[in-house]
Amino acid sequence: MGKVDENKKKKKEALFNTAYELFTTKGINSTAISDIVEKAGVAKGTFYLYFKDKYDIKNKLIAHKTNELFAAAGAALEESGITGLEDELIFIINHIIDLLVDNKPLLNFISKNLVMGALRSTLLTGENSDREFYEKFLGLVEQDSYTYADVDVMLFTIVELAGSAGYNSILYNEPLPIEKYKPFLYRAVRLIIKSHRTG
Amino acid sequence: MGKVDENKKKKKEALFNTAYELFTTKGINSTAISDIVEKAGVAKGTFYLYFKDKYDIKNKLIAHKTNELFAAAGAALEESGITGLEDELIFIINHIIDLLVDNKPLLNFISKNLVMGALRSTLLTGENSDREFYEKFLGLVEQDSYTYADVDVMLFTIVELAGSAGYNSILYNEPLPIEKYKPFLYRAVRLIIKSHRTG
Amino acid sequence: MGKVDENKKKKKEALFNTAYELFTTKGINSTAISDIVEKAGVAKGTFYLYFKDKYDIKNKLIAHKTNELFAAAGAALEESGITGLEDELIFIINHIIDLLVDNKPLLNFISKNLVMGALRSTLLTGENSDREFYEKFLGLVEQDSYTYADVDVMLFTIVELAGSAGYNSILYNEPLPIEKYKPFLYRAVRLIIKSHRTG
Amino acid sequence: MGKVDENKKKKKEALFNTAYELFTTKGINSTAISDIVEKAGVAKGTFYLYFKDKYDIKNKLIAHKTNELFAAAGAALEESGITGLEDELIFIINHIIDLLVDNKPLLNFISKNLVMGALRSTLLTGENSDREFYEKFLGLVEQDSYTYADVDVMLFTIVELAGSAGYNSILYNEPLPIEKYKPFLYRAVRLIIKSHRTG
DNA sequence: GATGAATGAGCATTCATTCAT
DNA sequence: CATGAATGAATGCTCATTCAT
Numbered sequence: 001m002g003k004v005d006e007n008k009k010k011k012k013e014a015l016f017n018t019a020y021e022l023f024t025t026k027g028i029n030s031t032a033i034s035d036i037v038e039k040a041g042v043a044k045g046t047f048y049l050y051f052k053d054k055y056d057i058k059n060k061l062i063a064h065k066t067n068e069l070f071a072a073a074g075a076a077l078e079e080s081g082i083t084g085l086e087d088e089l090i091f092i093i094n095h096i097i098d099l100l101v102d103n104k105p106l107l108n109f110i111s112k113n114l115v116m117g118a119l120r121s122t123l124l125t126g127e128n129s130d131r132e133f134y135e136k137f138l139g140l141v142e143q144d145s146y147t148y149a150d151v152d153v154m155l156f157t158i159v160e161l162a163g164s165a166g167y168n169s170i171l172y173n174e175p176l177p178i179e180k181y182k183p184f185l186y187r188a189v190r191l192i193i194k195s196h197r198t199g
Numbered sequence: 200m201g202k203v204d205e206n207k208k209k210k211k212e213a214l215f216n217t218a219y220e221l222f223t224t225k226g227i228n229s230t231a232i233s234d235i236v237e238k239a240g241v242a243k244g245t246f247y248l249y250f251k252d253k254y255d256i257k258n259k260l261i262a263h264k265t266n267e268l269f270a271a272a273g274a275a276l277e278e279s280g281i282t283g284l285e286d287e288l289i290f291i292i293n294h295i296i297d298l299l300v301d302n303k304p305l306l307n308f309i310s311k312n313l314v315m316g317a318l319r320s321t322l323l324t325g326e327n328s329d330r331e332f333y334e335k336f337l338g339l340v341e342q343d344s345y346t347y348a349d350v351d352v353m354l355f356t357i358v359e360l361a362g363s364a365g366y367n368s369i370l371y372n373e374p375l376p377i378e379k380y381k382p383f384l385y386r387a388v389r390l391i392i393k394s395h396r397t398g
Numbered sequence: 399m400g401k402v403d404e405n406k407k408k409k410k411e412a413l414f415n416t417a418y419e420l421f422t423t424k425g426i427n428s429t430a431i432s433d434i435v436e437k438a439g440v441a442k443g444t445f446y447l448y449f450k451d452k453y454d455i456k457n458k459l460i461a462h463k464t465n466e467l468f469a470a471a472g473a474a475l476e477e478s479g480i481t482g483l484e485d486e487l488i489f490i491i492n493h494i495i496d497l498l499v500d501n502k503p504l505l506n507f508i509s510k511n512l513v514m515g516a517l518r519s520t521l522l523t524g525e526n527s528d529r530e531f532y533e534k535f536l537g538l539v540e541q542d543s544y545t546y547a548d549v550d551v552m553l554f555t556i557v558e559l560a561g562s563a564g565y566n567s568i569l570y571n572e573p574l575p576i577e578k579y580k581p582f583l584y585r586a587v588r589l590i591i592k593s594h595r596t597g
Numbered sequence: 598m599g600k601v602d603e604n605k606k607k608k609k610e611a612l613f614n615t616a617y618e619l620f621t622t623k624g625i626n627s628t629a630i631s632d633i634v635e636k637a638g639v640a641k642g643t644f645y646l647y648f649k650d651k652y653d654i655k656n657k658l659i660a661h662k663t664n665e666l667f668a669a670a671g672a673a674l675e676e677s678g679i680t681g682l683e684d685e686l687i688f689i690i691n692h693i694i695d696l697l698v699d700n701k702p703l704l705n706f707i708s709k710n711l712v713m714g715a716l717r718s719t720l721l722t723g724e725n726s727d728r729e730f731y732e733k734f735l736g737l738v739e740q741d742s743y744t745y746a747d748v749d750v751m752l753f754t755i756v757e758l759a760g761s762a763g764y765n766s767i768l769y770n771e772p773l774p775i776e777k778y779k780p781f782l783y784r785a786v787r788l789i790i791k792s793h794r795t796g
Numbered sequence: 797g798a799t800g801a802a803t804g805a806g807c808a809t810t811c812a813t814t815c816a817t
Numbered sequence: 818c819a820t821g822a823a824t825g826a827a828t829g830c831t832c833a834t835t836c837a838t
Contacts (some may be wrong), residue, residue, distance in 0.1 A: 045835080045836085048833090168359065184349065188360075232809090431812065535774070554762065563754060601838070630828075700806045
């Protein structure tokens, strides 16, 4: 990569990181593009070289951060040696929840966009790295000793439940702090998985 | 009620209704207060007589609309003659989903605020009418032939799942159109209810 | 006085006192008429029954407060038994300065309006109590063992100097704290008085 | 200076001059920022590129105008060939009074801010040109054939007296028109100067 | 590509004043 | 006399976007 290209990338990344920092601390509505460029140390016009507007960079950030989350969970799963779809999915959910417990600004930011971010962000980033998780999930289902019907529906239902309930439990301790709520959540997840078994 | 008070109420309601109409058609961010007052036919200053700002009226609207939804479902349940907690809850969820299928702008507006709106909006309105649903739900649990543990958690989990999954299914047909997704959703709900039974 | 008239006076005084309190704490520009009426516990329209606008009540307040100041100083002078124009004027100036040192909000409020307030406020209040001080001053000159030329000019010069210099010294300790500045000020005042002596 | 910088300076000066014109003709309270930018021929946002708000530009104007006044008087003094502290200070005061007599809007604008403006404005402008007058004054004292105690106090007292009394005399002919009041004022100034002599 | 001065539409909010009750 | 709901002009300020350099 030439020096120019390097510099280009640097500016873009500076904008990306700064926007994330400001969005999570001040909120999206209260963050102006001038705030971002000022803190990133680039000129105002430069922003428009790389992003269409504030919502463009927001969407790309959500997709990116969600990706990192699932990628980290997937990598951890491989190292864990865990087998069996039920345990594997619980492991992934648990891993992501633990990451978010330690990073509430991130949770607040992706908030309930988690789901759509995870499953549809490919469209936004242009990179297909996001589809990866879905493929990996299909692989896990394939390798399980049971067979499953309506795999898409199963994944969707689980992700919606875990995302929505986890969000409230982590941020508001409602209806219980997350550590106390986990047993209930995981029991529900296991029930949903079992209900999709065909043999 | 005197003539003045009548007029006051009329103005406030005009603002309330107009705001709802504009929020659902143009979105909250794109609705200016001047849009609201102009359409409502009152002066700009009048808005500030009744609401603190745009977000004040938004919150009050969400609480109000959510209330209406649960109240309608509760009333329909009474007329239906249905008994048994499982069937009763499914009936309520189904009723609300059907209302929202016919009123997608409303769904879009309350969106995922449904849950918090339903269970915590008392704080916002100052009226205690919102607690009503929760009380009614406790009554249903009480009257059931089974007994249940961690009733709060059960309600929370069900509402989160139905709200979050229903939202995507109705608005985006994802992972399936709502009518096709309902069986899966209701099966999951029944499993969650059963998992809370103690005897 | 009838009950109605009493009530009338009460409202007017409530407005007067409240305005003074708000003007000295929040400043005139930042005090809205609604602030005044709200704190005074009267209706908005009532304000306009007694005062033309914010500046009307401001001017009346300045005249009133300045009056009080000179009246207090005059009364104290009489009790003091001091004689001789020089000592009498120094006594009055010193008395007022001491009052203002203990009441900086008042000083800030009347600020450099002190002079005009003192000598011309009659026009504003409609009450002639303000001319009183001027008359009393003429009496002091008359009774002195010396005779003076251009008495008006002398009074004006002294009041301007004491007012302007005192203001900065009390509020900003500039060029010296008031207690350290007093000797210089009083020396200058004595020199000015002496320079007007004709015999 | 590049074309851009030139243009920047032009805009800033246009705002500065226009603000001065409007402040002196309409008064500060009645001058809206939109009035300024409209008359200056720049966009509203441009104002906020150079000034924080109306009071920022006001303060900078007072400091600037006061500077000009003292600078002009200082320059005239040098040309006059006058010597001796008494005569020099009288010359400066007289020069400034004459300038203000011909420019009553300016007098009205800087009004009683004259003193603080003269001696403390350095803080506001950031330019050290304002300290210049004070330094020059110290030089005059140094070169005088007499020696003086408490030079700061002397300057302060003179400036307060001349500023406050001059203001009323010029604008309101009170207690006398300025030309008739000058002898009294200058006599008082000379007495104050003499009273600070130590040898 | 990069800059950042300039733009000006757009918006929230305040507040003096009125007037029907 | 007193009220206070209603008004709507006035205004400060923001900020996304452009474009000459």
